[in-house]
Amino acid sequence: MRIGTVEIDDTFAEAFRMRCTRLIITAADESWARAAAVEATGYASSIIACDAEAGIEGTIAPGASPDGRPGVSVLLFGFSTDALAAAVAARVERCVLTCPTTSVFSGANGGAGAESEGGDRFELGARLLGGAFERDRVVDEHGRWRVPVVDGELVVDDTAVSVKGIAGGNFLVQGRSRGAALEATRAAIEAIAALPGVITPFPGGVARSGSKVGSRYRGLRASTNEAYCPTVRSRVDTRLHPGANAVYEVIINGTDEESVTGAMRTGALAACESAAAKQLVSISAGNYGGKLGKFHFHLREVLG
Helix, strand or coil, X not given: CEECCEXXXXXXXXXXXXXXXXXXXXXXXXXXXXXXXXXXXXCCCCCCCCCCEEEEEEXXXXXXXXXXXXXXXXEEEECCHHHHHHHHHHHHHHHHCCCCCCEEEECCCCHHHHHHHCCEEEECHHHCCCCCCCEEEECCCCEEEEEEECCEEEEEECEEEEEEEEXXXXXXXXXXXXXXXXXXXXXXXXXXXXXXXXXXXXXXXXXXCCCEECCCCCCCCEECCHHHCHHHCCCCCCCCCCCCCEEEEXXXXXXXXXXXXXXXXXXXXXXXXXXXXXXXXXXXCXXXXXXXXXXXXXXXXXXX
């Protein structure tokens, strides 16, 4: 199967179940909301070494935000509701509470009725510290805390919602040069960024290390996938196509299978239709023989 001149490998991306929550961060203007969102989603590319996988989902127009101000939505993923709750509280307290004019609200799928759809509520406002002067006040039908800060108050929902999510959807862009592969991958990331319900948690949306389960080092559960490293192709069982000299991996987390499928399709097509497409060799995907996760996204089915 080819899209233009790009070979689509007959393989699949292997993803796994995680818990997910959506937060909406608002502020006096979008620049402060985004500043808080960028901080809150830092050091969150892989759950292997981070407390969460996280990223910016998109912007929220003032008319659609909980308090009528400009906002940014973020998605955070963890292996359990308890682990996710701890990561969310730490990141809100250190990265949102400290940012001028911000407030933070739960925006997870399902809203108030999420419990009946597999969602779990966890404390948010009660876990933040405000010099013992924080006070619980109901300002509408939802309980919201007001935490005193030196420019006024941080308004924060009492609880957030953890729902089922999917992590690890992916595709690999193999190019004849690093510049071409990166240009095509950037086009893919920009296309995915416009979609709701998904994030690409690695730096700029791209993983240059590839990824594989296991390593040669005690305590390290995953490591660089040497099968896609051009400089050692003669020393390993390489998976590089002939002519490929650079590979970038796009890893996608989403709220459901449909969101991940849509993001893989949109991103891969954008890469194949980019200005650098003639310098691409293939679109592939990473899997572990079906041993890592139950969600298998077959490239040729995803791309039709």
